[in-house]
Each structure stands twice: as structure tokens, then as C-alpha cells.
Amino acid sequence: MKTVACICGLAALAGTIVPPALFLAKAMPLDAVKQVMLASTVVWFAAAPFWMKMD
Amino acid sequence: MSATAALDDIDTTTSRAASEYERERVPESALKGPSAFWGMYAGEHTAGTEFMIGPLFVAWGADAASLIFGLLIGNLLAVLTWRYVTAVIACSERLTLYYKMEKIAGRRLVTLYNLANGLLFCFLAGSMITVSATAVGPFFPAGTIEMPTFESTLPTGAAWIASCVVIGAAMTLVALKGYGVVAQMGHYAAPWMFLVFLACAVVTLGKLGTTDVWALLTPPAGTEQKISFLGVVCFSWFCNAAMHLGMADLSVLRFAKKPSAGWASAAGMFLGHYVAWICAALLLIYWVRQHGVDPTVGKDPGTMVDDAVGWAGLVCVIIAGWTTANPTIYRAGLAFQGMIPGISRTAATLLAGGLCIAAGIFPAFAMNLLSFVGLYGTVLAPIGAIIVVDHFFADRLGIERDPAEHHGWSFNLNVLVAWLVPVAMAMYLYRAHGVFASYLPLPCAVACGLLYVLLSKRLKAAIGGKA
Numbered sequence: 001m002k003t004v005a006c007i008c009g010l011a012a013l014a015g016t017i018v019p020p021a022l023f024l025a026k027a028m029p030l031d032a033v034k035q036v037m038l039a040s041t042v043v044w045f046a047a048a049p050f051w052m053k054m055d
Numbered sequence: 056m057s058a059t060a061a062l063d064d065i066d067t068t069t070s071r072a073a074s075e076y077e078r079e080r081v082p083e084s085a086l087k088g089p090s091a092f093w094g095m096y097a098g099e100h101t102a103g104t105e106f107m108i109g110p111l112f113v114a115w116g117a118d119a120a121s122l123i124f125g126l127l128i129g130n131l132l133a134v135l136t137w138r139y140v141t142a143v144i145a146c147s148e149r150l151t152l153y154y155k156m157e158k159i160a161g162r163r164l165v166t167l168y169n170l171a172n173g174l175l176f177c178f179l180a181g182s183m184i185t186v187s188a189t190a191v192g193p194f195f196p197a198g199t200i201e202m203p204t205f206e207s208t209l210p211t212g213a214a215w216i217a218s219c220v221v222i223g224a225a226m227t228l229v230a231l232k233g234y235g236v237v238a239q240m241g242h243y244a245a246p247w248m249f250l251v252f253l254a255c256a257v258v259t260l261g262k263l264g265t266t267d268v269w270a271l272l273t274p275p276a277g278t279e280q281k282i283s284f285l286g287v288v289c290f291s292w293f294c295n296a297a298m299h300l301g302m303a304d305l306s307v308l309r310f311a312k313k314p315s316a317g318w319a320s321a322a323g324m325f326l327g328h329y330v331a332w333i334c335a336a337l338l339l340i341y342w343v344r345q346h347g348v349d350p351t352v353g354k355d356p357g358t359m360v361d362d363a364v365g366w367a368g369l370v371c372v373i374i375a376g377w378t379t380a381n382p383t384i385y386r387a388g389l390a391f392q393g394m395i396p397g398i399s400r401t402a403a404t405l406l407a408g409g410l411c412i413a414a415g416i417f418p419a420f421a422m423n424l425l426s427f428v429g430l431y432g433t434v435l436a437p438i439g440a441i442i443v444v445d446h447f448f449a450d451r452l453g454i455e456r457d458p459a460e461h462h463g464w465s466f467n468l469n470v471l472v473a474w475l476v477p478v479a480m481a482m483y484l485y486r487a488h489g490v491f492a493s494y495l496p497l498p499c500a501v502a503c504g505l506l507y508v509l510l511s512k513r514l515k516a517a518i519g520g521k522a
Contacts, residue, residue, distance in 0.1 A: 034364060
């Protein structure tokens with residue numbers, strides 16, 4: 001479970017920063033950037049509790 | 056900027072807190088390695104208020120050199136203070152600020168310190184409510200909620216007040232349950248929040264069609280520079296003066312195996328107080344250049360972030376404010392509980408939450424953050440200077456260590472005088488001569504330390520004379 005959460009979490013973090021970088025490179029429209037970032041936000045908060053459980 | 060760690064001390068006023076080893080040295084078995092501190096500092100110093108501070112630098116006409124190198128130097132000085140002052144004392148004494156102060160100043164005086172601490176934290180949490188409330192506006196049709204600007208001091212209307220009350224009430228209700236859930240939320244949110252800050256800047260650069268950050272940060276010719284290079288250095292050094300110079304982070308770093316754990320503060324300073332501030336500054340620069348917004352009037356964080364990265368950014372603004380304001384309200388409640396005999400924790404937290412909401416409704420606090428955090432450090436940092444004197448210099452100067460503990464005092468008048476006289480002078484300089492607040496914590500702390508030495512020597516001579 002933790003491995004899956006870790007992969008999803010990393011993908012969500014990538015989904016938070018890669019689209020803006022693509023927008024900067026003029027390779028992605030801003031609306032799509034916003035949509036991917038929102039989806040990544042949802043995935044992040046679903047995955048992080050399983051991955052980053054506090055001691 | 057965050058107050059969560061510092062507030063740990065307030066817990067001890069009521070002995071109901073979850074923190075451990077409040078009145079004893081932290082044992083070897085409870086010590087933690089450096090990794091425990093890196094994540095904590097990174098998370099705690101990426102807060103909602105960062106969305107205000109970056110744009111405020113732009114409004115104050117800070118130039119590129121100040122923002123790139125001034126912040127670098129100031130944050131480095133803050134990290135060095137944490138590493139070579141706070142962490143050294145923390146790993147040697149292994150006590151909370153509260154308990155160490157009790158040994159020096161006496162229990163009743165520490166209670167007074169906690170009152171000052173609690174009130175200042177209410178205003179800080181109020182600023183976070185203000186920032187979070189700006190993220191509510193974009194969810195409604197344009198014009199439904201009139202957003203405050205840097206010039207706003209009073210509430211902008213009924214809808215604004217309702218936003219602040221709803222957000223503040225939600226924070227207070229969660230604070231009533233304790234802050235464990237929110238602390239976890241903050242822990243989970245930290246890496247994502249930092250990337251959202253970064254994303255805002257990257258999108259802004261894309262919109263402006265340049266990656267020349269230096270040119271973007273350079274204000275147009277003729278811009279009035281209200282903050283100098285030195286001002287930016289001092290601001291970034293002392294915006295958390297209460298935590299490092301003021302020793303509030305003894306509560307955290309007493310658990311460190313070695314003083315080198317103090318380097319962990321670099322994660323908070325260079326991610327939250329360097330990268331995030333510059334990212335937030337770029338947001339306003341975009342609005343100034345592309346939409347003709349007057350930088351001195353500014354634009355609310357919610358609108359800017361929504362424009363850059365959409366709802367993910369709005370969620371970030373709300374969470375960044377919430378995760379830091381919530382424990383602040385909780386701890387401020389504990390401080391008030393320590394002040395008012397017989398009051399329940401629920402009532403005390405509601406009182407603190409009410410004060411925070413009242414402060415949040417008035418944008419004056421958030422819009423004056425550059426001054427407020429300087430004053431916050433000015434009031435609280437001198438207490439740390441007394442601990443520095445007691446720890447490093449007391450034996451060499453021939454003054455007594457932990458005098459209140461040895462004599463059974465509940466109120467050490469020397470500490471009160473040494474604390475209040477420099478603070479009163481600093482407040483006079485700020486009010487009457489307009490001295491930038493971030494210039495005051497260091498001289499105030501040094502004056503407090505010197506005054507404490509003089510008064511302690513005088514007292515020792517008097518006691519010796521009587522003997």
C-alpha cells in the first residue's frame with residue numbers, strides 16, 4: 001500500500017510542477033495546467049496520509 | 056512564517072499539553088536525529104503569510120539585489136543564529152523556554168511573558184485568516200466579496216466579514232479538538248504547498264514571456280524605495296526572532312541529538328522565506344506589469360493565485376493559512392487559560408479564536424506584516440538574550456545562574472526591568488521616529504542582556520553587602 005501511495009504521491013508532485021514548466025515552454029495551455037494541478041492536488045491529499053504517516 | 060513550534064512553550068502554562076518532559080531535561084532515549092527537524096522546519100515556514108510578504112516587498116519598492124542577495128544573507132544569518140545560539144543552548148540545557156525562564160525569572164513573570172506571546176500570536180493568526188479569506192472570493196461571482204488591498208485597514212464589507220468569520224470559526228472549532236489533525240494536515244501539505252508556490256512563479260514567468268527574474272524584480276525607475284538592502288536583510292533575519300534569538304525553539308531543538316540539528320532551519324528559511332517569498336513577489340509583479348495594478352495598492356493573494364494556477368492555488372492559500380493559524384489559536388487559548396483562573400480550555404480557545412477573527416476581519420494587520428513581525432520579534436527576542444547571558448556569560452561575569460530557582464522567587468524584578476525598558480525605548484523609536492521595526496530586535500535584545508547583567512551584579516553586591 002505504501003509503495004502505491006508513494007508512486008501516486010510522486011506522480012501528484014510531478015503533476016503540480018511539470019505542467020507549469022510545460023506552460024513556460026509554451027507546450028501546454030494554461031487551462032490544462034490548472035486542471036492537471038487540481039487533479040494532482042486531489043491525488044496528493046489522498047496518497048500523502050498513507051505515504052507520509054507521522055510518527 | 057510560522058509560530059507553531061514556538062507556541063509549544065505556552066502549553067506548559069496549563070500542564071495539559073501533549074508536549075513531553077516539560078519540567079525536566081529531555082532524556083537521551085527521547086532524542087531525535089536531524090531528519091526529524093528538516094521536514095518540520097520546511098513545513099512550518101511555508102505558510103499563508105508568505106503570499107503577503109513577497110508582494111509587500113514589491114509594494115515597498117525592494118530592488119532585485121535586496122530580494123536576491125539581501126534575503127540570502129538575512130536568511131543565512133537566521134540559520135546561523137538557530138545553529139550557533141539556539142541549538143547550542145537547547146542541546147546543553149534540554150529544557151523548554153518556559154521552564155528555563157521559570158528558573159531565571161520566576162513563574163509569575165513567565166505567565167506575563169505568555170500573555171504577551173498569546174496576544175501577539177492572535178494577531179499573527181488573524182493575518183493568516185485574512186490571507187485565507189482572500190481565497191474565498193474567486194469561488195463567487197466577481198464583485199461578490201470586495202477584496203482588501205495593501206491600503207485597507209477596515210473591513211471591506213459584510214461579505215468580507217462573513218468570509219473571515221466562517222474561516223476563523225472553522226479554525227477555532229478545529230482548535231477546540233486539539234491541533235493534532237491539523238498538524239498532520241500541515242505535514243502532508245508541506246511538499247505540495249512549496250511546489251504550488253514554485254508553480255505560481257513558473258506560470259507567471261510563462262505569462263510574462265521571460266525567465267529574467269533579475270529584470271522582473273527590478274522596480275521601474277522612480278519607484279520609491281521604502282525598504283533598503285539592510286532592511287530586507289534585517290527583516291529576513293528577525294522575522295522569526297522570537298523563535299531563534301528569543302529561544303522559543305528551545306522547545307523543539309531540546310530533542311536534538313546534536314546542535315548541528317540547528318542547520319535544519321535552513322529548510323524553512325531557504326524554501327519558505329527565500330524561494331516562496333520571491334515566487335509570491337513575482338505574482339504581484341505580473342499584475343503590475345500586465346494589468347497596471349499600483350504596487351503600493353497591491354492585489355489580494357487569492358485573486359493572484361487563482362489567476363496563475365487556478366483552484367489548486369486557492370486550496371493552497373486556504374490550507375497554508377489554516378495549518379499555521381489553527382495551532383496558533385489553540386496555543387493562544389492555552390496561554391489565556393493560564394492567565395484567567397477557572398476558565399475552561401474551551402472558553403479560552405473560543406476567546407483566542409474570537410480575538411483572531413476580530414484581527415483577521417481588519418486587514419490592517421496582514422497588510423502591515425512587514426512591520427508587525429518586526430515588533431513581534433522586538434517584544435519577544437529580549438527574553439532570549441537573558442537566557443544567552445545566563446547560559447554563556449553568567450559564570451564568567453560572576454552573576455548567578457537560574458537565580459529564581461535558587462532563591463525561590465516567583466517574580467524576578469531584574470528580568471522584568473531588563474525586558475521592558477529596552478522594549479519601551481524600541482516602541483518609542485518605532486512610533487515617534489518611524490524606525491523600521493526589523494531594525495529593533497537585535498539592539499533591543501543586546502540592551503536587555505546588558506541591563507540584566509548590570510542589574511544582576513547590583514543585586515549580588517547588595518546581597519553580599521547585607522551578608
